[in-house]
Amino acid sequence: MLDSERDYYELLGVPRDADAKTIKDAYHRLAMKWHPDRNPAADAEQHFKGIATAYAVLSDPKKRARYDARGFEGVAHFSPEDLFGGLDLGSVFGDLGFGFGPGGQSIFERFFSHDRAPPVRGRNLRVHLQLPLELIATGGTETLRFARPVECSKCHGYGTKSGSPPPSCPECHGAGHRVVTADTKQNKGGSVVIQRMEACTKCLGKGVLSDKPCRRCSGSGQIDEQETLKVTIPQGIEEGMVLRVPQHGLPGAAGAAPGDLHVVVSSLPDARFQRRGADLWRAQQLDVADAVLGTKVQVATLDSDVEVTIPPGTQPDEVVRMRGKGLPRFHAPGNGDLNLRIQVHIPEKLSTEQRRLYEQLRGGK
Numbered sequence: 001m002l003d004s005e006r007d008y009y010e011l012l013g014v015p016r017d018a019d020a021k022t023i024k025d026a027y028h029r030l031a032m033k034w035h036p037d038r039n040p041a042a043d044a045e046q047h048f049k050g051i052a053t054a055y056a057v058l059s060d061p062k063k064r065a066r067y068d069a070r071g072f073e074g075v076a077h078f079s080p081e082d083l084f085g086g087l088d089l090g091s092v093f094g095d096l097g098f099g100f101g102p103g104g105q106s107i108f109e110r111f112f113s114h115d116r117a118p119p120v121r122g123r124n125l126r127v128h129l130q131l132p133l134e135l136i137a138t139g140g141t142e143t144l145r146f147a148r149p150v151e152c153s154k155c156h157g158y159g160t161k162s163g164s165p166p167p168s169c170p171e172c173h174g175a176g177h178r179v180v181t182a183d184t185k186q187n188k189g190g191s192v193v194i195q196r197m198e199a200c201t202k203c204l205g206k207g208v209l210s211d212k213p214c215r216r217c218s219g220s221g222q223i224d225e226q227e228t229l230k231v232t233i234p235q236g237i238e239e240g241m242v243l244r245v246p247q248h249g250l251p252g253a254a255g256a257a258p259g260d261l262h263v264v265v266s267s268l269p270d271a272r273f274q275r276r277g278a279d280l281w282r283a284q285q286l287d288v289a290d291a292v293l294g295t296k297v298q299v300a301t302l303d304s305d306v307e308v309t310i311p312p313g314t315q316p317d318e319v320v321r322m323r324g325k326g327l328p329r330f331h332a333p334g335n336g337d338l339n340l341r342i343q344v345h346i347p348e349k350l351s352t353e354q355r356r357l358y359e360q361l362r363g364g365k
C-alpha cells in the first residue's frame with residue numbers, strides 16, 4: 001500500500017487519541033529516520049513526504065478534527081500550501097543542519113512544491129531587438145544590452161533586511177486567508193454549509209508578517225543585472241522572429257538550469273523603405289511630364305543607387321517593380337523586390353511659359 005493511502009495515525013504509529021506532544025515526537029523520530037538526506041533508500045523521499053503530510057494534518061487541531069470526522073476526504077481540498085503553510089517542518093532538523101536544502105530551499109519547497117508547480121528551471125526572459133534594414137540584408141552580429149532581474153544576493157531573494165524568510169503569519173498559519181463556515185437554515189428544514197474565504201487581516205492576505213525591507217533591493221528580492229551579449233543575426237530574419245539564446249534567461253532555483261533568453265527581432269523604422277516580408281516599398285515622385293513621356297530615375301536601394309526606366313504613360317499609384325532589389329529571403333534562395341509606388345507631382349504654380357504650354361495641350365484635346 002502506498003504511504004499516500006495509509007491512515008495518518010498508522011503512518012506516525014500513534015493511537016487515535018494521541019496528544020500533540022506524542023504526535024510531534026513520533027514525527028520527529030520518523031522524519032529523522034526517513035529524511036532523504038540521511039536515508040539513501042530509494043523510497044525514503046516517499047516515506048518522508050507521507051510522514052510530513054500526516055504530521056501537517058494531525059498537528060493542526062482543526063485539520064485533525066476534519067480528518068477524524070471524514071478521513072482523507074475531509075482534508076483532500078487542502079493545497080500543499082494550506083497543509084504546510086503554518087508548519088515549520090524544518091525546525092525539527094534545524095539543529096542538525098537539515099533545515100534547508102541547497103540554495104536555501106525549505107523542506108517544504110524541496111519536497112512538496114513540485115507536486116503542483118513545474119520544475120524549478122528558471123523562467124525564459126523575453127527582450128526586443130530592433131535592427132537596421134542593412135543588417136537584416138547582410139546578416140551579422142549585433143550587440144544586445146539588456147537588464148535581467150536576478151535574485152538579490154544580500155537578502156537571498158527574500159527581500160528582508162535579515163536575509164531570511166519573513167516570519168509566517170501566526171493568525172492564518174501562512175495561508176493568507178481563513179475559511180469561514182456558516183450553517184444556513186433552508187425552508188424545508190435542511191441546512192447548507194456555506195464556506196467563505198476571507199483574507200487574513202493580520203497579514204493582509206500575504207501569509208507572512210512584514211519585515212524590514214532589504215536595503216539593496218528595497219524589499220523586492222530582485223536586482224537588475226546588466227548584461228551585454230553578442231547575438232548572431234541570420235540574413236533576412238523576418239519581423240517578430242525569435243532568436244533563442246539558451247541559458248541566458250532568469251536563474252533557476254537551487255542550482256537548476258537558468259531559462260532561455262528570447263530575443264524578439266523587428267526592423268527599425270526606416271524613412272526610406274517600408275518592409276513587407278522580403279519586399280521593400282518606397283514612394284517615387286515623378287513630374288507630370290516624366291510620367292507622360294517616360295524617364296530614367298536614380299533609385300537608392302539598400303546597397304547602391306540603381307537607374308530605373310519609367311515607361312511613358314505611367315499612372316499615379318502604379319507600381320514599378322525592381323526585381324531582386326529587396327531583402328534576402330529567410331532560409332530561401334533569392335531576394336524580394338523593391339517596389340516603387342509612383343506619385344505624380346502636379347505643379348501648384350506655373351510660369352507664364354508653362355501656362356501657355358498647358359493651355360496649348362488642353363486646346364489640342
Ligand SMILES: [Zn+2]
Nearest residue numbers: 169172200203
Ligand atoms: Zn495571516
Ligand SMILES: [Zn+2]
Nearest residue numbers: 152155214217
Ligand atoms: Zn535584497
